Amino acid sequence: MxxxxxxxxxxxxxxxxxxxxxxxxxxxxxxxxxxxxxxxxxxxxxxxxxxxxxxxxxxxxxxxxxxxxxxxxxxxxxxxxxxxxxxxxxxxxxxxLPGPRALAVSQDRLSEKELMQSLDIPVAPFARIDDLAGLEAALGQLGRPSILKTRRFGYDGKGQVAIRPGDDPAAAFEAIAGKPAVLEGFVTFAREVSALVVRGRNGETAVYDIAENVHRNHILATSTVPAQLSATTAGAAREIATRVADALDYVGLLAVEMFVVEDAGVERLLVNEIAPRVHNSGHWTQDGCIVSQFENHIRAIAGWPLGSTERHSNAVMTNLIGAEADEWATLAAEPGARLHLYGKAESRPGRKMGHVNRISPRVG
Amino acid sequence: MxxxxxxxxxxxxxxxxxxxxxxxxxxxxxxxxxxxxxxxxxxxxxxxxxxxxxxxxxxxxxxxxxxxxxxxxxxxxxxxxxxxxxxxxxxxxxxxLPGPRALAVSQDRLSEKELMQSLDIPVAPFARIDDLAGLEAALGQLGRPSILKTRRFGYDGKGQVAIRPGDDPAAAFEAIAGKPAVLEGFVTFAREVSALVVRGRNGETAVYDIAENVHRNHILATSTVPAQLSATTAGAAREIATRVADALDYVGLLAVEMFVVEDAGVERLLVNEIAPRVHNSGHWTQDGCIVSQFENHIRAIAGWPLGSTERHSNAVMTNLIGAEADEWATLAAEPGARLHLYGKAESRPGRKMGHVNRISPRVG
Incomplete structure (x- = not known):
């Protein structure tokens, strides 16, 4: 209801x-x-x-x-x-909210990719994998390197394994415990970006400026806004995110992660994955916009009008992973840097402990 | 300690x-x-x-x-x-923190004014009032209209009464229940402003841009930044606030409210009162600056380096008093407006229920 x-x-x-x-x-x-x-x-x-x-x-x-x-x-x-x-x-x-369809689709990489196909949104070449024979056949089609990813419960690089020339497919299939999976063809991308769209109960949508993301060890390291992207491609990224949100009759903040592929100087977008929630690559909005992704998600699910997604400043968001947050005293003293710490008692390697938004006057 | x-x-x-x-x-x-x-x-x-x-x-x-x-x-x-x-x-x-001296001084209008005098900071003409005879004598000196204010526990216009030509001083003294008071000479001011200074445990200080304040029924209605003020006067306001904070060996956010008096086109500042805490006239910093007055107060009392007080946007803060907050749905839909509501269950006349910061690109 x-x-x-x-x-x-x-x-x-x-x-x-x-x-x-x-x-x-x-x-x-x-x-x-x-x-x-x-x-x-x-x-x-x-x-x-x-x-x-x-x-x-x-x-x-x-x-x-x-x-x-x-x-x-x-x-x-x-x-x-x-x-x-x-x-x-x-x-x-x-x-x-967001509703059950968004949850079901985003919990399953296969459903996610099939949704994109149904919307004519490009994704990396992929194949559904249910058994080793299927994996071997798919490797023949998609070539190597490819990446084998469990359909469910993967995040921050968990539940995925690369299959390079010479690698044994059986070992890869065992590494993901033989779970239902997809095989993805390897994409050589120029950069990764994300589009954050918010959609209200009445179908109204608004999109934040596209963020350019750098991952390290499969974990988001930085998001930079504005992204290095042509205006045309940025517009296309916004349009894709909006199309996905509309198709899901989505309510709330939706993150759509994309690869930017450059072919002979022409930019192309491939959707990598979606997240039906506020997203790490939108943390810059806390200090770069009047209304953050968090407030806009709350507005949407509460049936309120959406807040402005306009950006008043340039921003670089840097995650503080594990012991990086121990540098809080240095970061707190840095002019133009806004420090956010999550109040986690224990710092562990790979654990997101906080982030810092470095803000500068809006250019671009 | x-x-x-x-x-x-x-x-x-x-x-x-x-x-x-x-x-x-x-x-x-x-x-x-x-x-x-x-x-x-x-x-x-x-x-x-x-x-x-x-x-x-x-x-x-x-x-x-x-x-x-x-x-x-x-x-x-x-x-x-x-x-x-x-x-x-x-x-x-x-x-x-702030320490006992700041608390003692700001709890007593007389101590406050005496501190300003000791620092060569101008205040409105005033007299200490302990009894009716003293009030009558002071009225002779300061003239009418004057304002009789209790030394302690006054805020938002409570504990004060104007004495105009023809008014009975005894009735005024009775209106404040004969409490220890000060009589203040009436000041014809061009505008009201406030300077918010934050001072760290190590004595480091930073001042936000001066806000121009409009009161209605003795309650703050709006704060606008930048204030209509010459650069010289704005600099003087910042310097006064810093001098007060230093004199009190203050730690935290200190608000200094001032009158701007214009004599033949020349601006003069008179300190009206101080508040040893975050202040309603600094709410614009939540959306106009990277680091708000609230964060800077916390940084100061925690012994952290101060955050930047730089302003990235112009801002007009409007208080939502009593039933004005019932307009939340309209305000939520206004572009460029950031709504803040306090979660108070009951709306009463004169009660501060929230505020809205209207943000625009920085000019001036």
Whole structure:
């Protein structure tokens, strides 16, 4: 069920997941006068520290879910691997946004790619993989190197393995535990970009300026805005993101990650993956725009008019991974840098501990 | 006691007072990875919704205060009328910033004016009033109209009464219940401005651009930046605020409200009053600067380097008083406007319910 009413200030936003995205959603919601109730299995969740109410329970705990649903006016989530059964159970009692279709599609790389094909949106060449024989056949078609990726539960490079010339396909298939997968042809891209579109309950859309992303060890390292991109390609990226959001009848903030391929000086876009949530590559909007991705996600799910996605400054967002956040004192002293820390007690290698937005006057 | 160490992320900031200023301090602190513990006698405090820990108790409750002090790494406050005994009690266990001198001076209009005099900072002509005879004598000196103001606990026009030609001084003295007071000569000012200075534990200072303020019914209505002010006068306002902060060995954000008087085209500044806390006339910094007054206050009391006070945009802040906040849906749809709502359950006439920052490209 999805109602068309605007939730008035004082309403309670329920958020599944208590990590940094939930935390930043909660503070953005508070700025609009909303209360937040965070639901997370982990009692040490960073988002708990900025929420009016907290539930620590498993996503399968139906009595906890029922109580949660009864205490909130809308439910959203900070990660796309919310179990479908959890979303369906909550959805019987309260609006869950983005809706089940967005969740289903983004939880399955194959569905994601098939959706893009149905929308005439280019993706890397791919094949569905269900067994080793299929993998070997697909390698014959797509060539090497290719990348074998599990259809479900992959993120930050987890659940994927490259197959290079000489590599044993059986070993690769074993590395992903023989799970349903897709094989993707290797794409030589000039750069990676992302388009963040927000879509309201009434179908209104707005897109932030395209960010150029650099990954390191499969984890986002930096996002830079404006991206090095022709105006035509930037426009195409915005249009693709909007087309995907419209096709999903999406409500909230949707991130669409793309590769930019250059063929003889001509830029082409391939969609890599989508995320039905606020996204790391949109953290620059906190300090580069009047209305951040977090506020716009809350506005959308609350049925409010969207806020401006206009950019007032240039921005470079740099993630602070693991021990990099130990440099907080140096970063805090840097002029033009806005430091964001997530309040995580324990720093582990590969763990996102914070980010810094380096802001400069708008050019381009 | 005041230590010189930088509080690491994960430390807990204690805040006395749970209104909108405490709420906005708490979310700013969370952005830097701090936890917040709000102490407020009112169980319905807006700041509770964004805090990791809450205490509902009276400011005289020593066992609650002791437990609070034991749970936090530094204490600050969102209002200047914290009882001196409360601050002293907490100060025996933990740093309380800004310190007792700033609190004592700003709680007493007479001390405030005497401090300005000792610093050669102009104020409106005034006289100390302890009894009716003194009031009548002072009226002879300062003329009419004059304004009789209680020395303590005045805000938003409370505790003050104008004495115009023909008014009975005894009635005015009775209107303030015969409390210790000051009589202020009437000042015909061209405009009101405020300078917000932040001072770190190491004495470092930074000043935001001067805001021009309009009051309605003694309550701040709008703050506009940049102010209509010559560069010389703006520089003088910044210098005055810095001088006051230095004289108080202040730590945190200090607001200095001033009148601009024009004599034959020459601008002169008179200090009206100071507030030892984040201030309504600095709310524009949330959307006009990279680092807001709230974050800079937290940085200062945590012993961190100050953040930039540079302004990236022009801004007009408009308070939403009482029923004005009922227009939230219209305001939310206005391009270039950033809406801030405080999550107060009940709208009452004169109650500050939120504010809106209207942002435009920086000019001047």
């Amino acid at each position: 999805t109602s068309d009413k605007m939730l008035p200030p004082g309403s309670t936003i329920g958020i599944l997941g208590g990590g940094q995205l939930g935390r930043m959603l909660a503070t953005a919601a508070a700025e609009l006068g909303f209360r937040c109730h965070i639901y997370c299995p982990d009692g040490e969740s960073p988002a708990f520290d900025v929420a009016a109410a907290r539930t620590t329970a498993a996503y399968e705990n139906q009595s906890a879910l029922a109580a949660f649903a009864g205490s909130v006016d809308v439910v959203t989530y900070e990660f796309e691997n919310v179990p479908a059964a959890t979303a369906a159970f909550l959805g019987d009692q309260v609006d869950v | 005041t230590s010189d160490k930088m509080l690491p992320p994960g430390s807990t900031i204690g805040i006395l007072g749970g209104g909108q200023l405490g709420r906005m301090l708490a979310t700013a602190a969370a952005e830097l990875g701090f936890r917040c513990h709000i102490y407020c006698p009112d169980g319905e405090s807006p700041a509770f919704d964004v805090a990791a820990a809450r205490t509902t108790a009276a400011y005289e409750n020593q066992s609650a205060l002791a437990a609070f002090a034991g749970s936090v790494d530094v204490v600050t406050y969102e209002f200047e009328n914290v009882p001196a005994a409360t601050a002293a009690f907490l100060g025996d266990q933990v740093d309380v």
